[in-house]
Amino acid sequence: MVDPLSFFIRGNLLMALVMIYFFCLDFGGYSMSKYLGIDLGTANVLIDVKGEGIVLNEPSVVAINTKNDDVVAVGQDAYQMVGRTPANIKAVRPLKDGVIADFNITEKMLQYFIDKLNVRSRFSKPTIMICAPTNVTPVEQKSIIEAAEQAGGGKVYLQFEPKVAAVGAGLDIFKPQGNMVIDIGGGTSDIAVLSMGDVVTSRSLRFAGDKMTSAIQAYVKSNHSLIIGERTAEQIKIEIGSALEADDKVTFSASGIDIVTGLPKEITVNEKEIEDALHDGVLQIVDAAKGVLEQTPPELSADIIDRGIMLTGGGSLLKNLDKLLAEQLEVPVLMTESPLDSVALGTGILLENIEKHKKY
Structure with missing residues (x-):
């Protein structure tokens, strides 16, 4: 005959062992948590999962029922509704000019995308690296970090877009040499000269893909x-x-x-x-790039003449933009292989080395 007390103790012990097993499997001392790189763009959100590459690329659009503020659709499904919704459904872009215009909707959008990837667990939250334009204010930086945290992130790192785009384009920005990148996204065009892992001089202007449209x-x-x-x-x-x-x-x-x-x-x-329609706006990018070059130290300028300027971002796909920039700046201009993915790819590379380079 089985002693009821012994059976109870053995049963609880077994349950405890099972719970510990799953805790270790799921949590792993936090080392098992996912690392996400997020390109929070005005036009699109791209997410890179460490070790897996870019796993999500969807429009930064959310469809809202104006009667009760319920989310009707997010991403590609919401984008299909732009200009085609009844009066009570509104398709909105929660980001404008590269920064958050509507915090609550941005949080809901990020939460939807993170949940879609199934990277959260009971015991761990994903570590996130998220990007912002170089002219973002401290208040805007805080709102971006808070949005990522509220959407389910654990530790959140914030990086500047041209720096991450340069890394994603294959530039080694951590050497003592000048690298120049022009990243033309949906909301902002970010222009920067980088050396030894940091921004030396930069400009950010709010003429980019959306303003072209x-x-x-x-x-x-x-x-x-x-x-x-x-x-x-x-x-x-x-x-x-x-x-x-x-x-x-x-x-x-x-x-x-x-x-x-x-x-x-x-x-x-x-x-x-x-x-003709785009002429004045494109000249704004040219003038901003000239301004950055004028502020660049001579030694780094010499490096840029030798190495050229890297063009990234979806807006850089405008036909012959690289030729126009090369003519106006009198410096070689190169197009990265994956201009749409450069920022997301850069977050993935930086996250791969996050333990090695704490300064990220």
Whole structure:
């Protein structure tokens, strides 16, 4: 006959051992926690998981039910709703010009993406590296870190986008030599000279991919009396956008609302028109890059002449932008192999060495 007390003790002991086993497996003294690199972009959110690479790339869009503030969709599903929602559903971008415009919605968006990756457990939270423009204020830095923490992050590191983009583009910024990067994202264009792992001089301006799209919308409205949506303008930018040597024989058919009649209408725009639409904004990037070069110490300037300027970010894909920058700056301009992924890839590289280089 089994002694009830002994059975009870053995049963609890077994349960305790099982719990300890899963605790060690799951927690591992915190060493088993995931490391996430997040490119919190105005246009897209990319997440790199240490050891796995980029595992998520979705638009920074959240669809909200305005009647009760419930989240209807996030990411790609929400992006499909832009310009196509009824009055009670609003598709919003919670980030503007590279910083958080709506903290609560940004937190919900990050939480959704982190939960989607299933990287949290009962005993550990992921370590996160997240990026920000170089001109971000201390208050904005704090809000970005808090958003990542509230979304489920443990330890959160904040890094500047051009530094991380340079690492993701394959530049060794930790040597005593000058490296220059121009990172053109959705909300900001960040230009920086780096040496020995830090920013020597930089500029951040709020003309980038989104403002290019807005400029195209404004041009079409002014010159063709047609109101086109954000997605149509973005498609024009991708298909026939150009910074230099545009061909007026390359065209795009765009549909919208005629300002005069209020009726649907289709017009044709050409590459030369879009170059004109983007001209003033692109010159802002050129002028900012000149300003950074003027503030760069001579020895580092010599390195940049030898090594060239690295162009990263989705906005850098604008046709012939590299040629225009090279002509205006009189310095070689190189395009990284994966401009859209540079920041996310850079976070992954830095996270791989996070224990070795605590300064990250």
